Amino acid sequence: MNVIVAGGGIAGLTTALRADALGHDVTLVSKGALGDGCTAHAQGGIAGVYGPGDSPALHALDTLQAGDGHGDSLAITALVDGAPAAIDALIASGVPFDRTPDGEVARALEAAHSRPRIAHAGGDATGAAISAALTHRVRTSPITVREGLFVADLIVDEGRVAGIRSIDGETLRADAVVLATGGAGGLYAHTTNPRGTTADGIAVALRAGAAVADLEFMQFHPTVLVDGGSFLVSEAVRGAGAVLRDAAGRRFLLDEHPDAELAPRDVVARAIARRAEEQGEPIVLDATALGATALAERFPTIDAELRRRGIDWSRQPVAVTPAAHYLMGGVVTDVDGRTTLPGLWAVGETARTGVHGANRLASNSLLEGAVFGARAAESLALPAPPARWPGSGPRHVHGREPDRAGTASGFSRRALQELMWEQVGLIRTEEGLRDALARLHAWRIPVAASPADQEDANLLTVARSMASAALARTDSLGAHFILSRALIGAA
Missing domain, CATH: 3.50.50.60 (FAD/NAD(P)-binding domain)
Structure with missing residues (x-):
């Protein structure tokens, strides 16, 4: 065969x-x-x-x-x-x-x-x-x-x-x-x-x-280095005993879930995002209690990268933020x-x-x-x-040849990524999803004249289906967290 x-x-x-x-x-x-x-x-x-x-x-x-x-x-x-x-x-x-x-x-x-x-x-x-x-x-x-x-x-x-x-x-x-x-x-x-x-x-x-x-x-990994590009700090670090602290030094996740830092990723990621926004500065991952020797032996890749950046995580906590991780x-x-x-x-x-x-x-x-x-x-x-x-x-979306209607005006990969991050990201609203979907359909799918164009076409095709699926699911479930009008009003 x-x-x-x-x-x-x-x-x-x-x-x-x-x-x-x-x-x-x-x-x-x-x-x-x-x-x-x-x-x-x-x-x-x-x-x-x-x-x-x-x-x-x-x-x-x-x-x-x-x-x-x-x-x-x-x-x-x-x-x-x-x-x-x-x-x-x-x-x-x-x-x-x-x-x-x-x-x-x-x-x-x-x-x-x-x-x-x-x-x-x-x-x-x-x-x-x-x-x-x-x-x-x-x-x-x-x-x-x-x-x-x-x-x-x-x-x-x-x-x-x-x-x-x-x-x-x-x-x-x-x-x-x-x-x-x-x-x-x-x-x-x-x-x-x-x-x-x-x-x-x-x-x-x-x-x-x-x-x-x-x-x-879409799963968002809770602990990615702030200003560190795509470099994440493995969940295994928390499994080994590292904890997350807010600006006051509190383990705020103890208030969010009985498993605290070892709660499911969607819980931890949203809690970090909310607390960081409330305090106006990033959450930190504190692994100092593990000690320099244990960190270097157990997490050699992370240890080497942090030290390359001038960070001694055996002595100081590391600023982290959620980032898109796994579909x-x-x-x-x-x-x-x-x-x-x-x-x-x-x-x-x-x-x-x-x-x-x-x-x-x-x-x-x-x-x-x-x-x-x-x-x-x-x-x-x-x-x-x-x-x-x-x-x-x-949750099923049957594929078809996507139309290329709309205009190219305003489209770029960065604009698409920012739109998805803001409106189809960790925390969503019905209004935001409708706005995102309208903007996604207003953009014309690029003609694939180069590898970058083909990637853009693929991203926009899937972004439309993702936003549609998110809008169709009106209740929060797992990584899909949609803020209801009642909660918005209470806020």
Whole structure:
């Protein structure tokens, strides 16, 4: 079977390697170089190392609760049951997970997990270690790798995906196409994602007619360096004992949630944003109690970057702010990565499997890529079962070729990002969403004359669908927090 995998993160690399092992003829295409995406930037770990008193069932419960009850139980079960095999496969691929003195994979605790079940590599360099190991395996395999190939659209013949078309006009035919191009952090003025994270896979799926869901659920990471670009301070730092303080030195999160700093990310992020606005200055992350030696040994990447910036976080707290981090929604799939469009699969952050619900549990994203990447590869040559699509109702937006109506006046990527940050960000209002949607539709989708134009077109396409989905969901749920008129009046 001739298979094209688009994307070079953990999901795409896993899919390509497993498909190759199963005897498929695999071509892996990537907009940039392999390893340029979000996987290599992941400081957090990968969940699923179950110890005494822990189990997949407990992990499933934590995942469902963190997702505000919105997750799909079948997909969550597939995730947690597949965790041990996925982690074993990564170890076999050469990922050097941190070990205890007796040689076992070390287990750490992160926010909203009821047990320590997170594996790390190099302390806070898990994603980089995974990316390096899997990229090496791909480069030494029979897989054909095409770096610098930007997928502009899918080729659809008689209702079935039959290949891809690049922005240069090149066409590649295939029996199956797997989208693994990452998320949509580039929609926002402040994000942890690398620059090329521009919703490409979701946009091409929308244009081809595939269904998407849950685009209203964008997770904002609570602790990104103020004036630090996209550099985040891992949630594992709070798991190790660091605390958040306001200008008066108070641990204000104790008033917000019983788990304080280890509450779900949406709770922590909104609390930081509100308190920072109230006091007129940033919140700080205080890790001084951990000591210089522990910080350097446990978080070497963060420690080195902060010291490069002249910050000794063993002696002084660090100013932090929320930033767009991870999209829980995406192209709707079943538990094997099949989309609503025959011949098309989606995995990783591009997909909406249903595992994350309305708010992703920490360290489930790398796991999702590994588990569902393998499942997608294993399903490529199998007959499709009766369709079962997680979710229903207004959260589904069926794709169509977007119109290019409106004017180009006032459009720029920065203007789009600022609009999304202000109106479709951490805290939303119905009025703000309606205004954002009107402005998004007033802008004409750019003609893709260059890679930057194609990225802009993809961002605007997905921004329209995201704002529409947010407006359709009138009640707050997880990462989608909409301020009601009553609350606005009380304020």
